[in-house]
Amino acid sequence: MTATEALGQFVSESRWEEFSESLRHAGRRSLLNSIGCALGVAQSQPVEMAVRTLLPLSGADRVTVMGRSERLDVLGAAFVNAIGANLLDYDDTHLRTVIHPAAPVAPVVLALAEQRGLSGAAALHAFILGMEVACRIGNSVSPAHYARGWHITSTCGIFGAAAAASKLLGLNAEQTAHAIGIASSESAGTIENLPSAGKNVSVGNAARNGLFAALLAEQGYTAAPAALEGPLGWARAMGDVPVVEEIVRELGSRWEAGKNTYKPYPAGIVMHAVVDACLALRRDHGLQAADIAEVVVSGEQLLLDRGDRVVTGERDSRVSIHHCAAVAFLFGKAGLAEFEDATVHNPDVAAFRARTKAQLDTGSPRGAATANVRTYDGRSFSATVLHAKGSLEHPLSDREIEAKVRDSAHHGRFSGSIDDLIPAAWQIDCMPTIAPLTMLMRTG
Amino acid sequence: MTATEALGQFVSESRWEEFSESLRHAGRRSLLNSIGCALGVAQSQPVEMAVRTLLPLSGADRVTVMGRSERLDVLGAAFVNAIGANLLDYDDTHLRTVIHPAAPVAPVVLALAEQRGLSGAAALHAFILGMEVACRIGNSVSPAHYARGWHITSTCGIFGAAAAASKLLGLNAEQTAHAIGIASSESAGTIENLPSAGKNVSVGNAARNGLFAALLAEQGYTAAPAALEGPLGWARAMGDVPVVEEIVRELGSRWEAGKNTYKPYPAGIVMHAVVDACLALRRDHGLQAADIAEVVVSGEQLLLDRGDRVVTGERDSRVSIHHCAAVAFLFGKAGLAEFEDATVHNPDVAAFRARTKAQLDTGSPRGAATANVRTYDGRSFSATVLHAKGSLEHPLSDREIEAKVRDSAHHGRFSGSIDDLIPAAWQIDCMPTIAPLTMLMRTG
Structure with missing residues (x-):
């Protein structure tokens, strides 16, 4: 047969x-x-x-x-x-x-x-x-x-x-x-x-x-x-x-x-751990977007291939590491409104995207991401998400x-x-x- | 551009x-x-x-x-x-x-x-x-x-x-x-x-x-x-x-x-030279199907890949070397009726298919075919068609x-x-x- x-x-x-x-x-x-x-x-x-x-x-x-x-x-x-x-x-x-x-x-x-x-x-x-x-x-x-x-x-x-x-x-x-x-x-x-x-x-x-x-x-x-x-x-x-x-x-x-x-977020599936790591940092350490000098997001090659990109509009923003970090820190959420053109072209969002870097971490498993934050006043925080919200584990x-x-x-x-x-x-x-x-x- | x-x-x-x-x-x-x-x-x-x-x-x-x-x-x-x-x-x-x-x-x-x-x-x-x-x-x-x-x-x-x-x-x-x-x-x-x-x-x-x-x-x-x-x-x-x-x-x-x-014949394009070679032999030497002991059709690999097959019905007959030779000799034509189920299952046609062999000729160009005929009374004839009827050349x-x-x-x-x-x-x-x-x- x-x-x-x-x-x-x-x-x-x-x-x-x-x-x-x-x-x-x-x-x-x-x-x-x-x-x-x-x-x-x-x-x-x-x-x-x-x-x-x-x-x-x-x-x-x-x-x-x-x-x-x-x-x-x-x-x-x-x-x-x-x-x-x-x-x-x-x-x-x-x-x-x-x-x-x-x-x-x-x-x-x-x-x-x-x-x-x-x-x-x-x-x-x-x-x-x-x-x-x-x-x-x-x-x-x-x-x-x-x-x-x-x-x-x-x-x-x-x-x-x-x-x-x-x-x-x-x-x-x-x-x-x-x-x-x-x-x-x-x-x-x-x-x-x-x-x-x-x-x-x-x-x-x-x-x-x-x-x-x-x-x-x-x-x-x-x-x-x-x-x-x-x-x-x-x-x-x-x-x-x-x-x-x-x-x-x-x-x-x-x-x-x-x-x-x-998906809890209308974004690429591999972006979900990025959003979760940034939301966790914001919540757990009471961070404000304005305090943050730099975010470095690290993960495996697939994450960078998909997500390390210039954002020009709605479609790009859904698969951008930088945009996902920006809306998580600025708004504490990543819902439908956070990926609309109005948000994509918001100057605060664009500025935050520019303060976000993507970095390869060959040891990071598929679907995981780590966010490292440095504040203007010299503090550093890190959060790693292995299984994003919406995954089979969560x-x-x-x-x-x-x-x-x-x-x-x-x-x-x-x-x-x-x-x-x-x-x-x-x-x-x-x-x-x-x-x-x-x-x-x-x-x- | x-x-x-x-x-x-x-x-x-x-x-x-x-x-x-x-x-x-x-x-x-x-x-x-x-x-x-x-x-x-x-x-x-x-x-x-x-x-x-x-x-x-x-x-x-x-x-x-x-x-x-x-x-x-x-x-x-x-x-x-x-x-x-x-x-x-x-x-x-x-x-x-x-x-x-x-x-x-x-x-x-x-x-x-x-x-x-x-x-x-x-x-x-x-x-x-x-x-x-x-x-x-x-x-x-x-x-x-x-x-x-x-x-x-x-x-x-x-x-x-x-x-x-x-x-x-x-x-x-x-x-x-x-x-x-x-x-x-x-x-x-x-x-x-x-x-x-x-x-x-x-x-x-x-x-x-x-x-x-x-x-x-x-x-x-x-x-x-x-x-x-x-x-x-x-x-x-x-x-x-x-x-x-x-x-x-x-x-x-x-x-x-x-x-x-x-196409002059409702058959695979590489079968056309086979039909033409057989029609030429029938016409030029006044051959009757009943006189023919064996037909050997030779051509390049593609012809054999497509055409050397067992015929079970209408679809197969259109890409069969054996069927194309059979109808050309038996009926002197290869039109729509010659590939219908009634013709495919005609015992004379089936018997003629069984008297037809396919043989590789690595020197034969694409689209060409040679038919060699042996009659029951010991005569042999051969015809080669390089450009079949319907081709750009004819x-x-x-x-x-x-x-x-x-x-x-x-x-x-x-x-x-x-x-x-x-x-x-x-x-x-x-x-x-x-x-x-x-x-x-x-x-x-």
Whole structure:
């Protein structure tokens, strides 16, 4: 049996009754976090432009676009909602692969379940299975795949979208394998395009085309049996010889979807320890930004590669060591407002960024950071964070995820009732249809 | 200026008035050949299933699906018509890259021009530009790109679709570069999936997503400046360091789109010399299939890699040395009927395949083949074909392309008037709008 076929069987035969409560709850947390992210950018330019493009192309049978009054057909809604879920770099992270698994999968699940009147449990079940498929395929080609230039959230997310949609459509093992195999001929998205709207297109297409793959498989479209791992298949064409074992080992007993993490700050995942170290120094030693002559942030090569950069706008600031240190010391927080253009161009923030240095510490583990502070009056302090807030070791609590969702909804000027939406999302798997949940996401 | 930017400028500044009549005529030949291919499969299962999938998802503003009565929005029509144009392996070939350039581009041009009421000259202009962009980008990564597992018609065809759509939408140089750059984050399709409907999906998506890239760029979506050739961009992620010079050298003075070729037989391009050699032996020596004890076909490694195989059905027969020899000797032709399942399973054909051997001749040039025949009564004959019919050296005449289109339309049970459609296609660039042409492609 090929890996594609094994995944097809796994997805089609999976039973909700066999899911543990902790796995179900991990799914609810991922879903709520993802909804919050999308609400945060519902009125933003990229979402606006995508809706404008897709509205005249949309079929008459339409579903919810998060935080907006327009509705789109399932492919269009999947595209726009996936863009929204990922746009702020505030979504979930499967740390081993750096896949953001919810963005390409949740929009597909919500769109299809809404359109076909399916239950909340069916939706949550398909969502968890989709994330699992994406992360397992990601494991099989990581880390070389990302290093070569592939935006793994897009390139592997599409398999999650195809698998989740197959489950909701009730496809059998063979059809589901075909859907996953078809998705391998649609998988795309480069790192080069990450600083541009090209990123949004590949994330949106992961959802849209993954769903399309399942809809085609439902009609009878097929794929090659070894579409993923064959000699001229997806993984090798993309430059990687897949470790097929990573896809199939302990399928159904070990859950990658249960290892999802949630960001407390809308910044690059490796920046999180930087923010935490600076917040700790500020809090523990009562430091004021004006007292500080210099901050030296040290960490491993990856931190410096990503974070030691000149900041010119919002996108850069989210992956800047200097900006993360500046807002932590100046404002004592690093929320959505701290990465907006107004803050980025605030002269105090710019001056503080200039007083921040980045330094290599080859001994520092992945995900860790140390901040050393020198004050104008000659004092020195140091703080090291090994596991940032939001990591598997220090996960956000449910209440913290709720607070983040509220903050996002506020940021996105969401006109619906977030007080009703949050408890509804927690209770999704009690709903005979998910209509009550999706209705709460609409506006106007 | 990056290659992406150079292409954006080239496409947006190109003027129809500067095109030579021979280049224009090359475009008309490509277009007519492509229309014929699509008509040949309008009622086939893959087209039928794709229409069934996309019909409920289609926006209200719809355009022609070739050879059918249903209409679809421009994205859906681009998908279905591109599938149709490529399904029979009977479409055009840019020999250097083995790109089939019309399939992902012509459907986009016809769909957009029909929807927006544009002139036939604008459509033909955009079509030629799109093919040029696809082939030039293909040149920059060939032959390693295909050898690695990328279906180059899909992966490079999308750039042609994006460029052609940009031209028809009137995008400026910058927007066109963004459209091409966005397409780099949508480029997909593997060789592994070629024997399955996964192939159809990647070819269809090249048209559909290339057009989508241009529609998004029209609304303001952007891409990275070096989306194609950057260090983490399209070409390197796909495993190739592009020869950027191949993209930009002699842009506008040397035309790859003028080097397109047309197949006389619905078979793999390297099989064409095999058919011709066998037809020549049959004709020149008055040989009957029943007289022949053995055929030995020799050629270079690529011919054997592609063509020395067991035949189980229609798809295999099109790339089988043995089947091509069999139909040439048995029927004296190799048209659409000779590769249908009924012929493939004909006992005489199967027996003749078994009397045919393939043999390596390392000295044989690319595209050539030699057939050696031994008769039951002890005679031997040999024929070598260096340049097959349909090659640049022995191009199909306009009348031969017309005959092929008629044959395809008949094969596809086209109920429209092929006698009206053919002259209309030749005169496309005289039409103030292309509506008279697209109306002739519809049925019902």
